[in-house]
Amino acid sequence: MSDVSVKKGLAKGLIKLTVLLGIGFIFLLLLGKILPAPTEDGYRLFPVIGSRVWVWIIAQLHLNFAAFVLGVPIFAVSMEYLSWRRKDDRLDRIAYDFTKLFTLAYTITASIGTVLLISLPLLYPKFIDHMMRILGPTWWLYIAFMYVEVIVCYYYYYSWHKMKDKKGAHVAIGGLLNIMGTIMLLITSAWVGYMTTPGGVSETGELVNRWQAVKTFMWIPLSLHRLVANVVFGAGIAAAYAAYRFIASETDEDRAYYDWMGYTSAMISIGFSLLLPGVGYLLGVEIYSFNEQMGIQLMGGFFAWLWVMQAILIGAILMFVNYYLWISLNKMPGGERYFKYVKFLFIIMLLGYAVWLTPHSVALSLDEARKMGTYHPVLGNLGVMAAKNTAVVITYLATFLSFAIFKMSNKESVVSWVKLGNALRGLIVVGSSVIMLAIGVYSYMVTSSVRVKVLSPIQFGIFFLAIIALFILDAKMFKGAKIIGEPRWGKMPERSQYALIGITVTFTWLMGMMGYMRSGGRQYWHVYGIMKDTSVDAFLPTHGYAAVITSIVTVIFYALMGFLFYGIMKLEKKGGQGGAKA
Amino acid sequence: MLKIYPIIAVIGLFLSIVAVLRKSPFFNFAGLLIFIYGLLKSAEYIMPALPAQVILMYMAMCVFSLFIYFSIQEETFKAFLEPMRAVLADDNKKFLRLIIVFAALPLFAGYLTYVKVKPTYNPPVSARIVHPEPPSQMDFKGKTMNVLGLENPLRKDTANFAKYVEEGKKIYYQNCFFCHGDDLDGKGHMADAFNPVPLPFRGTDTIAQLPESFVFWRVSKGWRGLPAGSGPWNSAMPSFEDFLTEEEVWKVIMFIYESTGNKPRSW
Numbered sequence: 001m002s003d004v005s006v007k008k009g010l011a012k013g014l015i016k017l018t019v020l021l022g023i024g025f026i027f028l029l030l031l032g033k034i035l036p037a038p039t040e041d042g043y044r045l046f047p048v049i050g051s052r053v054w055v056w057i058i059a060q061l062h063l064n065f066a067a068f069v070l071g072v073p074i075f076a077v078s079m080e081y082l083s084w085r086r087k088d089d090r091l092d093r094i095a096y097d098f099t100k101l102f103t104l105a106y107t108i109t110a111s112i113g114t115v116l117l118i119s120l121p122l123l124y125p126k127f128i129d130h131m132m133r134i135l136g137p138t139w140w141l142y143i144a145f146m147y148v149e150v151i152v153c154y155y156y157y158y159s160w161h162k163m164k165d166k167k168g169a170h171v172a173i174g175g176l177l178n179i180m181g182t183i184m185l186l187i188t189s190a191w192v193g194y195m196t197t198p199g200g201v202s203e204t205g206e207l208v209n210r211w212q213a214v215k216t217f218m219w220i221p222l223s224l225h226r227l228v229a230n231v232v233f234g235a236g237i238a239a240a241y242a243a244y245r246f247i248a249s250e251t252d253e254d255r256a257y258y259d260w261m262g263y264t265s266a267m268i269s270i271g272f273s274l275l276l277p278g279v280g281y282l283l284g285v286e287i288y289s290f291n292e293q294m295g296i297q298l299m300g301g302f303f304a305w306l307w308v309m310q311a312i313l314i315g316a317i318l319m320f321v322n323y324y325l326w327i328s329l330n331k332m333p334g335g336e337r338y339f340k341y342v343k344f345l346f347i348i349m350l351l352g353y354a355v356w357l358t359p360h361s362v363a364l365s366l367d368e369a370r371k372m373g374t375y376h377p378v379l380g381n382l383g384v385m386a387a388k389n390t391a392v393v394i395t396y397l398a399t400f401l402s403f404a405i406f407k408m409s410n411k412e413s414v415v416s417w418v419k420l421g422n423a424l425r426g427l428i429v430v431g432s433s434v435i436m437l438a439i440g441v442y443s444y445m446v447t448s449s450v451r452v453k454v455l456s457p458i459q460f461g462i463f464f465l466a467i468i469a470l471f472i473l474d475a476k477m478f479k480g481a482k483i484i485g486e487p488r489w490g491k492m493p494e495r496s497q498y499a500l501i502g503i504t505v506t507f508t509w510l511m512g513m514m515g516y517m518r519s520g521g522r523q524y525w526h527v528y529g530i531m532k533d534t535s536v537d538a539f540l541p542t543h544g545y546a547a548v549i550t551s552i553v554t555v556i557f558y559a560l561m562g563f564l565f566y567g568i569m570k571l572e573k574k575g576g577q578g579g580a581k582a
Numbered sequence: 583m584l585k586i587y588p589i590i591a592v593i594g595l596f597l598s599i600v601a602v603l604r605k606s607p608f609f610n611f612a613g614l615l616i617f618i619y620g621l622l623k624s625a626e627y628i629m630p631a632l633p634a635q636v637i638l639m640y641m642a643m644c645v646f647s648l649f650i651y652f653s654i655q656e657e658t659f660k661a662f663l664e665p666m667r668a669v670l671a672d673d674n675k676k677f678l679r680l681i682i683v684f685a686a687l688p689l690f691a692g693y694l695t696y697v698k699v700k701p702t703y704n705p706p707v708s709a710r711i712v713h714p715e716p717p718s719q720m721d722f723k724g725k726t727m728n729v730l731g732l733e734n735p736l737r738k739d740t741a742n743f744a745k746y747v748e749e750g751k752k753i754y755y756q757n758c759f760f761c762h763g764d765d766l767d768g769k770g771h772m773a774d775a776f777n778p779v780p781l782p783f784r785g786t787d788t789i790a791q792l793p794e795s796f797v798f799w800r801v802s803k804g805w806r807g808l809p810a811g812s813g814p815w816n817s818a819m820p821s822f823e824d825f826l827t828e829e830e831v832w833k834v835i836m837f838i839y840e841s842t843g844n845k846p847r848s849w
Contacts, residue, residue, distance in 0.1 A: 292731075292793065292796075293717070293730060296713055296796070301711050301715040315643070320650075323650045323653075329654075339655065342654065350643075350647050357639055359639075361711070363635045365704055366704060367704065369778055369779060372631070376633070379632065386786070448791060448848075495653060
């Protein structure tokens with residue numbers, strides 16, 4: 001991807017996509033003829049590892065890359081918009097770097113998508129036939145939008161320097177790219193939504209109403225959840241990329257830039273992750289509304305242990321984030337004044353983490369079970385939603401405070417009402433914490449519907465109100481503040497960068513495990529309640545087995561990402577910044 | 583009897599305090615971990631012991647988090663690594679290195695091997711699924727019922743609510759009390775004979791989390807109705823459809839909710 005004109009770039013993108021699709025269809029036809037006919041109930045067996053594991057790995061890899069190429073453009077365009085409004089070249093460079101990343105990642109995404117395109121109809125012909133009968137037109141729509149997206153994406157990237165004087169128009173193209181990405185996400189979510197919470201078909205699987213088959217219970221909440229998670233994931237990958245480049249940097253200038261890029265990406269990632277519990281809730285509500293049985297299985301039955309795993313991993317992510325922010329105080333002139341608060345934040349984080357990961361149903365030995373009963377008198381109370389939600393909002397608030405401390409650490413407020421401002425800040429933090437704790441305690445005393453539908457939203461609402469209030473207060477207090485010194489970007493120990501990589505790897509693994517849970521919710525159905533899975537894999541794998549597969553996928557994904565990062569660095573060395581022609 | 587765990591906690595705390603005074607983050611880290619372990623294990627003197635699995639999770643979390651904490655500031659982190667560096671590199675620590683390599687590590691490996699191969703007569707630890715997923719439909723004495731959306735018909739008859747609860751109480755004491763207990767806390771006379779022990783109905787984490795339809799299914803079908811993932815061996819609950827009528831099952835359900843102050847999940 002050395003310097004290329006817009007026309008050549010566009011042609012390159014279109015040829016790549018057409019060739020990949022062509023390869024896909026040719027292989028599909030050829031293998032369909034060469035391979036033995038499917039079994040009577042409509043399956044072919046993939047050698048050695050089996051069809052399910054093969055499709056699992058390929059689909060998860062494709063999803064990881066797709067999440068990346070759909071998530072990163074959202075904030076690449078946001079950055080470009082900010083650079084345009086603020087006339088900040090550094091923001092423009094970061095936006096361009098992100099664009100370079102996702103444009104290159106498109107090829108890998110499409111290649112893995114091609115493998116999936118070949119694999120699914122060959123290994124599961126009966127199932128794909130059913131899906132095509134019900135949602136076939138959406139598939140062709142998907143291909144059409146894929147072409148439009150590739151055109152817009154490649155145009156956006158290759159016209160970067162050419163349109164440097166028409167930033168408004170260029171940002172609008174970026175906006176269009178995101179609209180295309182969102183439409184594609186809506187289409188793919190409709191497929192998964194239909195498989196899990198089907199609608200619009202008769203009990204025997206005959207199409208009754210195609211729109212109802214698209215507009216299932218899961219469709220919009222899953223799309224929202226994926227949209228937000230894609231931004232979190234995309235920004236996380238960008239942070240990991242920055243960390244990798246920071247570690248590999250040979251000059252102070254590069255180190256400073258990648259330090260800033262890593263910080264910006266990580267904060268976007270964590271900022272958006274604040275929305276995930278809310279949209280996750282919405283998804284849960286819709287699953288329960290569709291089928292309580294599935295809801296119970298996902299929340300309290302076979303998959304209950306995955307929530308403990310999720311708590312361990314998200315707790316680790318938040319610890320990494322706080323660690324990164326605390327360690328960043330070292331580079332802020334005046335930052336040392338705030339180290340005294342770190343130990344308190346650490347204790348709050350640790351306690352919150354402990355509550356969050358405490359399981360409700362514990363794996364017990366016979367002796368322990370006899371002494372304790374079904375639930376431990378203390379731990380049992382920490383394992384339920386009332387405690388978990390409270391721990392989540394308190395640890396998120398502590399994380400926001402770590403961020404606020406970092407932001408203000410090199411400034412001194414000059415407003416006349418500093419004391420009042422500090423008192424107000426304390427009041428907001430302590431007051432909101434006390435109210436959130438009180439709601440948490442009160443949640444034990446009410447029915448589950450009140451807890452879920454009333455108190456939990458209030459608790460999260462107070463959390464959001466508190467951080468908005470703190471944000472506004474700090475903006476007012478530090479307007480025109482005395483700057484003690486500019487941040488010493490690049491003056492970070494390497495271990496801080498491993499925290500950024502740790503955040504993203506943990507998030508990738510978590511995505512894989514949650515995917516296993518979402519898919520496992522269907523149990524032995526391809527399409528829940530409509531089309532049974534009668535293959536040899538019609539059983540739920542154990543969590544341990546799923547963890548092994550997810551780990552393999554994560555390792556392959558990062559190996560490919562490493563290859564991508566290496567490719568970008570090599571191109572830069574070869575031809576300056578590389579990429580689009582000025 | 584000597585209470586060992588509080589002593590371990592005190593030793594850990596003492597080590598930590600001395601380490602703070604002598605500015606040695608590594609020993610502070612070690613002291614804090616010993617203190618936390620002692621504290622968690624000491625819980626058994628005031629409540630049922632914390633399960634080994636939970637202690638393991640808490641300790642793993644503490645090792646990870648405390649390591650992070652001690653590596654925030656450059657000087658602290660250098661001081662934290664210093665004892666390890668000294669053991670590995672200092673000339674005057676040759677003897678210590680020999681002890682670690684030829685005594686401590688082999689002994690530790692031997693201990694781990696011993697623990698691994700030592701015969702044990704305890705049944706394996708298992709993660710129980712407390713709320714197994716119900717089927718969409720069930721058969722009650724030949725009558726097909728949709729479990730999903732199934733409602734207690736007696737609740738609509740509000741005029742006779744107290745009467746139904748009273749009748750449910752009698753049914754409870756004739757059938758359920760022996761295992762689930764007089765106080766509905768899962769500690770009936772026979773409770774200790776079972777593994778897993780019967781569920782308590784008090785508190786906010788069993789029936790309060792469930793709709794009545796779920797409880798109806800569990801009471802009616804007992805262990806026989808458990809899905810494969812939960813394993814029929816994970817319950818000794820009889821199938822009460824063999825002994826009770828549909829109305830009697832609903833009545834006893836009304837009693838257990840009413841007497842524990844819980845409300846059925848309506849969502």
